[in-house]
Amino acid sequence: MSLWDSLLIPERERDQLRRDVASSRPTHAWLFTGAAGAPHREAAKVFAAALLCEQPDPQNRGCGECKGCVTVMNGSHADFTHFRTEATNISIEEARELVMKAQDRPTVGRWRVILLEDTERMPERTSNVLLKAIEEPPPHTIWLLTAPSPTDVLVTIRSRCRPVQLPVPSEEQVHGYLLSRGVADPLARRAARLAMGDAEEGYRLATDEQAMARREMTTSLILNVRSISSAFSAAEKLTDLAEQDAQAVSAAKDERERAELMALLGIREGERVAPTLRAQVRRLEDQQKRRAKRVASDTLLHSVAQVQTVLRDALTLSLSAQLPLINEHLREPLTAWCERRSPEQLLQDVQAVEITLRRLRTNANARLALEALMSRFVA
Numbered sequence: 064m065s066l067w068d069s070l071l072i073p074e075r076e077r078d079q080l081r082r083d084v085a086s087s088r089p090t091h092a093w094l095f096t097g098a099a100g101a102p103h104r105e106a107a108k109v110f111a112a113a114l115l116c117e118q119p120d121p122q123n124r125g126c127g128e129c130k131g132c133v134t135v136m137n138g139s140h141a142d143f144t145h146f147r148t149e150a151t152n153i154s155i156e157e158a159r160e161l162v163m164k165a166q167d168r169p170t171v172g173r174w175r176v177i178l179l180e181d182t183e184r185m186p187e188r189t190s191n192v193l194l195k196a197i198e199e200p201p202p203h204t205i206w207l208l209t210a211p212s213p214t215d216v217l218v219t220i221r222s223r224c225r226p227v228q229l230p231v232p233s234e235e236q237v238h239g240y241l242l243s244r245g246v247a248d249p250l251a252r253r254a255a256r257l258a259m260g261d262a263e264e265g266y267r268l269a270t271d272e273q274a275m276a277r278r279e280m281t282t283s284l285i286l287n288v289r290s291i292s293s294a295f296s297a298a299e300k301l302t303d304l305a306e307q308d309a310q311a312v313s314a315a316k317d318e319r320e321r322a323e324l325m326a327l328l329g330i331r332e333g334e335r336v337a338p339t340l341r342a343q344v345r346r347l348e349d350q351q352k353r354r355a356k357r358v359a360s361d362t363l364l365h366s367v368a369q370v371q372t373v374l375r376d377a378l379t380l381s382l383s384a385q386l387p388l389i390n391e392h393l394r395e396p397l398t399a400w401c402e403r404r405s406p407e408q409l410l411q412d413v414q415a416v417e418i419t420l421r422r423l424r425t426n427a428n429a430r431l432a433l434e435a436l437m438s439r440f441v442a
């Protein structure tokens with residue numbers, strides 16, 4: 064299976080990216096966009112791997128097996144810089160550092176590839192630092208930017224990049240993907256529904272019983288809120304579940320990437336890492352540490368978004384719409400629960416979740432934000 068096969072993106076975009084990767088002069092700046100659940104970040108990373116893939120036939124680039132592909136995917140490739148931020152804004156210093164990095168010649172690969180996520184978090188002053196670097200990068204450098212939508216990115220930046228807009232995959236597509244990876248129904252259907260378009264998330268839920276249990280527990284939290292004290296403990300539980308989930312995701316990824324890198328470097332289990340190879344192992348460890356923080360905040364956002372799906376289901380039930388529920392496992396308790404809430408109230412609840420998500424994204428105190436949210440559901 065090549066890296067392209069795991070991406071649920073439209074044929075047209077896939078062909079465009081594969082054609083460019085095989086050409087001798089790929090476009091030097093790209094902007095990958097997509098809403099939550101869309102595979103725009105994954106697509107940018109696969110594209111980076113394919114640019115640095117070591118397959119001799121350009122048509123096969125993005126094989127997923129060579130040293131170039133594996134080390135880009137785990138972030139330890141010497142010519143690949145993957146930047147994403149924890150902060151609300153990308154600072155000028157961080158942007159300058161990336162611009163400096165972009166000047167370096169590649170050391171082992173064909174290109175120097177800079178993947179800059181969260182471009183929407185770049186204030187105008189910061190983006191000015193990037194403008195020239197993106198417009199006329201050195202001939203060996205390729206910039207890959209990501210953002211939720213093109214309009215989230217300043218027009219000066221956007222207009223210098225080739226756009227790749229990716230839709231959120233449908234439940235059907237995720238379902239088909241899970242079946243193709245050997246997950247059987249009804250589990251494949253259940254996981255596809257809960258994954259909200261995110262294929263990898265669907266696969267994780269389908270193959271990790273505990274992850275599925277945590278997810279279902281998260282969705283039932285608001286149904287058990289009776290008093291202010293139970294609202295506060297629901298907020299605490301939600302944070303705990305998100306933390307456990309983030310740790311599980313990070314641990315599984317870290318272990319797999321380390322094993323892959325060790326195999327590539329020819330180091331056996333328990334063997335000492337030769338001094339010449341240490342830099343590469345350290346790069347992987349640094350990358351993993353930075354990622355763990357990000358996974359934690361993303362997972363919390365994802366958990367709150369999951370609460371929103373419960374409210375949407377409640378709205379579906381209270382309007383007697385004959386539609387399948389995302390949280391089909393909650394149909395019975397949810398039917399009872401929404402008898403106590405009017406559709407107007409539910410709409411306000413959905414908006415309250417929206418506000419909570421915004422506050423969490425701007426690094427508000429998570430505990431306070433979640434307690435305020437859960438307190439709405441005191442019966």
Ligand SMILES: [Zn+2]
Nearest residue numbers: 116126129132
């Ligand atoms: Zn490869």
